[in-house]
Amino acid sequence: MIRRNVLKVLASTSIAAVTGLTMTFGAFAADTIKIGAVAPKTGPLAGGAVITQWPNVELWVKQVNARGGLKLKDGQKMIELIEYDDKTNPAEHIKAVQRLATQDKVDFIIAPYGTGFNVAAAPIYAKYGYPQIAVSAISDKIEELTERYPTLFFTLGTTTSFVEGVRDILVKMKDEGKIGNKIAMVNVADAFGIELADAARPIFKDAGFELVYDKSYPLGTPDLSPVMKGAKASNPDAFVAWSYPPDTFALAEQAIIENLDVKAYYSAVATCFPAFAGKFGSKINGVLGAGGVDPTTEKMMSYRAEHEKLTGKVPDYWASANTYVSLQILEQAIEGVGSTDKAAVTEFIKSNTFDTIMGDIKFENQFSNKFWTVGQWQDGVFKGVSSINVDGAVPVVEKSGWN
Amino acid sequence: MDILVSGFLLAGTYALIAMGLNLQYGVARIMNLANGEMIVLGALAAFWAFTSYQISPLLTLFLAAPLSFIGNWLIYKFLLRPLVKRAKNQGQLEVDSILATFGISFALVGIMVSIHGEYFTYSFLANPIEVLGSTVAENRLVAFFIALAIGLVLYLWLNHTRAGTSVRAVAVNADSARLVGINVDKVSALTFALGGAIATVGGVLISTFITLDASIGVIFTMKALIIVIMGGVGDIRGAIIAALILGIVETGVATLVDPGLTLVAAYFIFLLVLLFRPQGLFGRRST
Numbered sequence: 001m002i003r004r005n006v007l008k009v010l011a012s013t014s015i016a017a018v019t020g021l022t023m024t025f026g027a028f029a030a031d032t033i034k035i036g037a038v039a040p041k042t043g044p045l046a047g048g049a050v051i052t053q054w055p056n057v058e059l060w061v062k063q064v065n066a067r068g069g070l071k072l073k074d075g076q077k078m079i080e081l082i083e084y085d086d087k088t089n090p091a092e093h094i095k096a097v098q099r100l101a102t103q104d105k106v107d108f109i110i111a112p113y114g115t116g117f118n119v120a121a122a123p124i125y126a127k128y129g130y131p132q133i134a135v136s137a138i139s140d141k142i143e144e145l146t147e148r149y150p151t152l153f154f155t156l157g158t159t160t161s162f163v164e165g166v167r168d169i170l171v172k173m174k175d176e177g178k179i180g181n182k183i184a185m186v187n188v189a190d191a192f193g194i195e196l197a198d199a200a201r202p203i204f205k206d207a208g209f210e211l212v213y214d215k216s217y218p219l220g221t222p223d224l225s226p227v228m229k230g231a232k233a234s235n236p237d238a239f240v241a242w243s244y245p246p247d248t249f250a251l252a253e254q255a256i257i258e259n260l261d262v263k264a265y266y267s268a269v270a271t272c273f274p275a276f277a278g279k280f281g282s283k284i285n286g287v288l289g290a291g292g293v294d295p296t297t298e299k300m301m302s303y304r305a306e307h308e309k310l311t312g313k314v315p316d317y318w319a320s321a322n323t324y325v326s327l328q329i330l331e332q333a334i335e336g337v338g339s340t341d342k343a344a345v346t347e348f349i350k351s352n353t354f355d356t357i358m359g360d361i362k363f364e365n366q367f368s369n370k371f372w373t374v375g376q377w378q379d380g381v382f383k384g385v386s387s388i389n390v391d392g393a394v395p396v397v398e399k400s401g402w403n
Numbered sequence: 404m405d406i407l408v409s410g411f412l413l414a415g416t417y418a419l420i421a422m423g424l425n426l427q428y429g430v431a432r433i434m435n436l437a438n439g440e441m442i443v444l445g446a447l448a449a450f451w452a453f454t455s456y457q458i459s460p461l462l463t464l465f466l467a468a469p470l471s472f473i474g475n476w477l478i479y480k481f482l483l484r485p486l487v488k489r490a491k492n493q494g495q496l497e498v499d500s501i502l503a504t505f506g507i508s509f510a511l512v513g514i515m516v517s518i519h520g521e522y523f524t525y526s527f528l529a530n531p532i533e534v535l536g537s538t539v540a541e542n543r544l545v546a547f548f549i550a551l552a553i554g555l556v557l558y559l560w561l562n563h564t565r566a567g568t569s570v571r572a573v574a575v576n577a578d579s580a581r582l583v584g585i586n587v588d589k590v591s592a593l594t595f596a597l598g599g600a601i602a603t604v605g606g607v608l609i610s611t612f613i614t615l616d617a618s619i620g621v622i623f624t625m626k627a628l629i630i631v632i633m634g635g636v637g638d639i640r641g642a643i644i645a646a647l648i649l650g651i652v653e654t655g656v657a658t659l660v661d662p663g664l665t666l667v668a669a670y671f672i673f674l675l676v677l678l679f680r681p682q683g684l685f686g687r688r689s690t
Contacts, residue, residue: 041520042512047616050520088618189663217662220622222613223413225539226657229405249524249614257531257540270522278454279524 032080033070033340035061036100039113043088044219048245051273052136052319053113055311057081060327062310070331073338082106090120097121101128107340108330115139116191122149131333131346133326136319138162138192140199146366151346153363156322157371157388162290163200165373165386166266167207169288169396170238174208178398179263184213184236186227186251188244196242196268212236219244228254238264245270248289249279256283256402263398264288272317272375272382284377286399291318292375292384294392299357317375317382325356358390406655408537414643414650415547416613418554419605420623421630421642426557426598429637430574431591433483434497436504438627439620440511441471441599445606446615447515450523460527461545464607468600475599478507479592487591508620515617527611546608553601554643561639570594574637575687629669633676635686644684648672 039053040046061081064070069078082104086093093112100106101124109125111132112118118137125132126149133153139145140159146152173179183204187193193216204211213234217227224247231239239262241251248270255265270276271289293300295317303324307315315321332355333348334340353362361368374386376396385396424438448467452458486503490496528541561567572580573590581587609615630649634641649669656668676684 042516042618044618046516046520046618047522054520186662215662217657218666220619221662221665222416223409223543223654223657224662225409226406226654227662229409229538230658230662245522246614246616246619249522250612253526253529253540253612256529258538259531273522275522275524279526281526 031075031077033072033077033108033334034080034082034104034106036082036084036097036104036106036109038084038086038093038096038100038109039117040088041085043086045088045114045117048136048270049113051275051313051316053323055307055313055315056320056323056327057083057110059307059310060324060331063306064331071335071338072340086112086117088114090117093117093121094124097124097128101130108334108342108345110330111135111137111326118152119145122152125149126151129342129346131330131342131349133329133349135323135326140195142367143365150366153349153366153368155326155361155368155371156319157373159195159199160203161371161388162268162373163196163203165388166200166240166288167203169374169386170204170209170264171207173238173264173396173398179237181209182212182234182236183209183238183240184231184234184262185211185240185242186213186231187216187242188219188247189216190219190244192244192269193242200240200242217247219247221247221250224250224254225257227251228258228260232258232260236262238262239266241267243267243269245273249276252276252280252284252287256280259402261401263400265399266374271377274314274316277377277380277382282380283402285379286377286397288374288376288385288396288399289382290374291316292372292382292387292393293317293321294384294390295381297357297392303357318372321358322371325358325361328356329354329361404535405537406658407651408534408539409658410651410654411647412539412543412547412650413654414647415550416543416605416609417626417630417646417649418550418643419546419608420602421627421634421646422550422553422557422639423598423600423602423605424624424627425631425634425637425639425642426601427595428631430570431479431483431595431598432487432493432496432577433479433500433504433595435595435598436501436624437508437511437620438504438598438602439622439624440508440515441475441602441620442606442609442623443515443615443617443620444511445471445603445608446523446610447519447606447617448603449607449610450525451519453525453527460607460611464549464604467603467607471603472596472600476592476596478599479595482507483595484588484592508624512618512620518617520617522614522616523610524614525610529612540612542608542611546611549604549608553604554639557601557639629673631683633673633683635683638683638685641683641685 037057040049061079065078069076084096109130111134112121113136115137118134131151135155138156138159142154187197213231248267266288268290272291333345336348337344353360370389372384372387375382376385383394385393387393427433427435445467449460449463452463486499530541531538532541569585569590573587577587630642630645634645652668653665657665
């Protein structure tokens with residue numbers, strides 16, 4: 001008997017608690033705008049996403065809420081952020097987006113992290129009509145993709161422009177007599193590395209270079225010393241690696257061990273990470289890498305200071321800023337429209353110019369043709385040395401040894 | 404010569420990855436899918452001690468190993484023991500332990516992500532050194548010698564001491580071991596803990612030359628499984644020989660043929676062993 005009563009009491013309190021919760025939740029929901037974010041927190045891409053993607057989401061939400069929320073026609077609304085880990089698995093990502101759209105009923109979703117994820121998830125974003133301002137996505141198929149998906153925007157550039165950025169730097173060094181025409185090129189055997197290496201072969205050849213070493217290695221190779229030994233034995237004037245984070249670190253370490261003596265050393269993703277300089281210190285002075293920023297503009301300096309203050313992390317010298325820019329665009333478009341009408345916000349993004357920490361951004365055919373392609377570590381800062389339509393590039397310096 | 408030297412060093416890395424799992428699977432009969440996470444935990448400890456307190460990874464070894472030993476002993480006592488007790492036969496224990504350790508691996512990944520979600524990368528002994536005319540990294544050389552020492556000590560302990568003999572007895576047949584008065588339960592728990600401690604030591608050493616992150620453990624688990632199955636379950640010599648074969652073949656293929664084919668070569672050898680010696684190089688045919 002007592003037991004039954006206890007159960008009854010328990011049941012009624014829990015029902016009361018649940019209704020209470022839903023009621024506060026309902027009242028709460030009216031004052032907020034719900035934003036979803038899906039990106040890796042675990043899995044192979046997590047190491048990059050927790051540097052480039054997640055801290056910027058955190059920073060942006062904190063900043064917007066600190067000033068009282070997003071200004072809509074029916075008053076200011078705080079952002080309620082719903083985060084999911086996609087475990088670096090496209091299927092998980094799509095499931096999470098579905099959940100955000102149908103169960104959490106979010107108003108907007110922040111674009112995925114990684115080229116493959118942005119492309120794989122584009123249909124589902126388009127299906128639910130969410131504008132997808134892709135940042136960490138580089139492709140030569142942008143025209144085709146944006147034509148097919150009217151909600152998809154690209155901001156970080158094309159594969160070819162990244163290769164051409166490297167080519168232009170090498171050509172200039174060759175013309176100045178600083179390097180010869182022999183390039184050793186390696187790539188990670190993964191969609192990203194293969195696409196870049198395939199694009200690079202004809203571009204380097206047409207520019208009068210000879211590929212004296214051209215090999216790929218599997219993702220997660222535990223020992224890259226045979227690769228570096230082979231590259232060194234080919235006696236190159238320049239070394240180019242279309243690499244991913246773990247191997248970007250491993251290649252630089254092997255280059256130091258083998259004392260690879262080149263005047264130009266380039267590695268792709270993660271060269272711009274603060275951890276890269278943290279690991280190697282002054283030894284990587286003169287190393288070229290994908291990306292870059294102009295750290296001297298006032299807007300960029302205040303962004304970097306805020307990023308460090310509010311998230312406790314140092315932003316990278318490339319896509320961190322672009323990621324923040326994409327959130328600024330989303331913010332300005334939502335406020336410009338003044339409501340959570342997804343179609344109207346998408347149209348607003350297509351037809352307006354946005355004032356961001358990288359200057360004015362405007363989309364043409366859903367593509368913002370304004371980005372950094374190559375940066376270089378110069379005295380502890382990774383500075384942009386080559387860009388498309390961005391000002392502030394500094395001259396390239398020769399790499400002189402690994403000290 | 405380059406191939407042999409680099410190959411031996413890589414083999415050292417592989418041996419470090421696989422020896423712990425070999426003990427755990429061979430003796431305690433736990434197919435530990437969280438083995439990779441134990442390695443990554445060691446790496447995280449080394450990274451954290453080095454970047455926060457400038458403690459040399461070689462010192463961290465001596466702190467991490469006993470901690471891991473205790474942690475793994477507790478995992479066995481409280482999480483895996485009930486499975487061992489309840490299992491009616493070897494097959495059921497394997498299925499249960501795979502599921503349980505799979506879950507443990509997720510929990511460990513989650514804990515590590517919350518501690519440090521970024522790459523564990525730092526520089527330690529990243530200097531070139533000449534070995535038999537070939538340039539190698541000091542950190543890899545150190546890891547190789549410690550792997551060698553661990554392998555040697557384990558081999559001698561297993562084959563020339565009373566305690567080691569009882570471990571081997573449990574590995575051969577747990578029921579008969581019980582009949583001759585061996586405390587199978589205790590031996591299994593200690594061996595499982597020892598295996599975990601070796602994996603952690605491996606992680607500490609590997610972190611000095613490979614950049615890891617919290618979720619990379621599964622890659623090590625896979626490699627360890629291949630080596631353990633190739634070498635023969637429960638035989639430390641087998642694990643070391645299999646690690647050597649993989650190390651030298653992968654380096655040889657990368658140098659002479661193409662770095663892109665290392666994985667193909669490794670799996671090809673694995674396939675050959677499975678086809679012609681399914682019990683592993685040093686394994687016993689199951690009766």
